[in-house]
Amino acid sequence: MTSSPTDPTRLPLLPPGFVWGASTAAYQIEGAAEEDGKGPSIWDTFVRRPGAVRDGHTGEVACDHYHRLDEDVALMRGLGLDAYRFSVSWPRVLPAGTGKVEPRGLDFYDRLVDALLDAGIQPTPTLFHWDLPQALEDEGGWLNRETAYRFAEFAAVTADRLGDRVERWITLNEPFVHMAFGYAFGVHAPGRALMLDALPVAHHQLLGHGLATAALRAAVPDARVLLANNCTPVRLRPDARSDGDAAAAAAYDTLHNRLFNDPVLTGAYPDLSAYGMTDPGWGGVVRDGDLEIVSAPLDGLGVNYYNPSWVTAPADPAAGLPFDLAEPQETYRRTAFGWPVVPEGLTELLTGLKDRYGDALPPVWITENGCSLPAGQRDPERVDYLAGHITAVADAVARGVDVRGYFTWSLLDNFEWAEGYHQRFGLVEVDFATGRRTPRTSFAWYRDLIASQRP
Ligand code: FCB
Secondary structure, eight states: OOOOOOOGGGSOOOOTTOEEEEEOOHHHHOOOTTOTTOOOBHHHHHTTSTTSSGGGOOSSSTTOGGGOHHHHHHHHHHHTOSEEEEEOOHHHHSTTSSSSOOHHHHHHHHHHHHHHHHTTOEEEEEEESSOOBHHHHTTTGGGSTHHHHHHHHHHHHHHHHHTTTOOEEEEEEOHHHIIIIIIISOSSTTOOOOGGGGTHHHHHHHHHHHHHHHHHHHHOTTOEEEEEEEOOOEEEOTTOOSHHHHHHHHHHHIIIIIHHHHHHHHSSOOOOGGGTOOOTTGGGTSOTTHHHHHTSOOSEEEEEOOOOEEEEOOSOGGGSOSOEEEOOSSOOOBOTTOOBOOTHHHHHHHHHHHHHHGGGOOOEEEEEOOOOBOSSSOOHHHHHHHHHHHHHHHHHHHTTOOEEEEEEEOSBOOOOGGGGGGOBOOSEEEOTTTOOEEEOHHHHHHHHHHHHHOO
């Protein structure tokens, strides 16, 4: 429990023009997995793998948002959102990942954008939130450099259709998590357990980000382009202060944070020698000219924050990774996921980014932050979580970090990847048997907070 007051009118005021939003992602809410010509994605495939998702849940129906778009936009209007972050399903638009465009897929996002604009809400699409077309996975997925070029093609097609009405774009969601969970550990789609051989997936995603940025700017002259990275402040346990522990913390920070922020913001990869990578070209993966593409100036850095990470030296250095993830010694409140609730970690993260990148840090947007709690409509713990984290953002702003917006995860309970429907992150409860939506206590609180932040 934080000591922050939860009365929305007592929270610090964020600067004028600060954007209040909520986030979702296509596979987690849309359903309609095979409708209107949509091609299969790696998640459609992965959920069928026995044991891959808790209780065999799938996103086939999810929140059925595809058929309930108007109802969901009405909920957003009720919240008074300034902006809504959603993702565009690549296989809905390009069923085979490249080539033939499915106009009915684009029509859906076209309707969504219009409905949002009618409600006074800025559409903020993410182009890749993990649902790669299966046809591209069959060609190697993000291990294949070509996928970066196909991603730029998808960006161009989507911007061509929506760019007359959409200004703010996010290229990738959490390339670290997609690489680590999808390709290194195999607990997310595409379910490959390559450990450190997954590294090329980092570069190919970032190359895709850079190429898509150029495509977006070519199609939409006033496009504002962001990348949404999952970032974590890395902490040592108080009982772990050896040189080995400090080296482990630095190595983890490199993998989780710097590998995805440095090349974009500074045009260079961090030293990866802790991972056995001493060749600056990563054995032919990083080619001449790539880093110029990757480091095209960003209009904003999206930051997804859930909790800090605690690290120690590896108990078994031969096991392959130069760190062990550890549990904190302090007692924190935990979300239903078991994640520690540490709002001040967000201030630490934001001021740390500013310290590290200085003037190279563009305006920051919190593109995800929220918590999973047990089912039920009364969720004072979520109110407390949000109040604490929004206060933490205000603290970072007071210390000179330029933060422009805050998007909570999530508008709706949804398909939480390998956890299926077991983790509920929504301001709105969803009954997955009927699709019924019921706003929670936190919904009214967030609505009041947004209203009280307006001049
Ligand atoms: C993030 C994902 C998002 C959601 C939250 C809880 O890593 O981007 O889709 O699953 O975690």
